[in-house]
Amino acid sequence: MAVAEAGSGCDAAWTWKPAEVLFRNSNSSADWQQLLSMHLAVLRPTETKIDFLWRIKSPPNILHFGWRILLNRLATKDQLLKRGMLMEDGDSACVFCHSEEENLHHLLGGCKVLSCLWRKVFEWLGPFGNVGLEDFEGFFDNFEKVKAISKRMIIAVVWLATVWSIWLRRNAIIFRGESYSFTECMSGIIWLAWMWLQSFYVLKDGCNFYIWNILPLTCFE
Secondary structure, three states: OEEEEOOOOOOOEEEEEOOEEEEEOOOOHHHHHHHHHHHHHHHHHHHHHHHHHHHOOOOHHHHHHHHHHHOOOOOOHHHHHHOOOOOOOOOOEOOOOOOOEOOHHHHHHHOOOHHHHHHHHHHHHOOOOOOOHHHHHOHHHOHHHOOOHHHHHHHHHHHHHHHHHHHHHHHHHHHHOOOOOHHHHHHHHHHHHHHHHHHHOOEOOOOOHHHHHHOHHHOEO
16 A cells, blocks of 8 residues: 655655565666565564564573574674674684584584584484474474474474573583583483473373473473
8 A cells, every 4th residue: 555655746655565665666666676575585584483482481581592592692702702892812612612613503503512412302302294403403494394383382492491501501611610511411401391391381191201201292282
């Protein structure tokens, strides 16, 4: 619907459409629409991921943490370096593998040390649709591949528990001089996801923490 039209001497008009605004001009409409299509193609996936995130039932601080990840606003070392908060000659290496620069992609499966943790969590969840390990590592880009809503939410909560546990361990290594423990991280992920799901979702009859350890995707509605 046109919301404003110029006089007969001007052939330009603003046109409103759902979720987008197009500026149409007879002299350059193709250029404008091409630029806007490129812009919206970038925006829409992020909006979809964020919409899905806000539908997940988890502690507010965890959802906020997930939101920062989706927008790449986590204070990883590469981001601190860009913002001038880490000296160029400072240690920007990953605290887990000590061989590559720490960035968000690296923590979400690129790290050769953390990749073992991501694989173990993926295997623990068991097969779900046509989702592979890389799909799980970037789950918010691939959540629609899981058709069953209950399973989709469980996997999302487990994903949040995984990134949260990795971040907590990363900070413990940096600020308290602790070391990485695969067993502690894996146990922490299973426990955190169980606690969050129990608080916000309905536990199926006959399910308990023992069943959760074996068949996690069958435990909640």
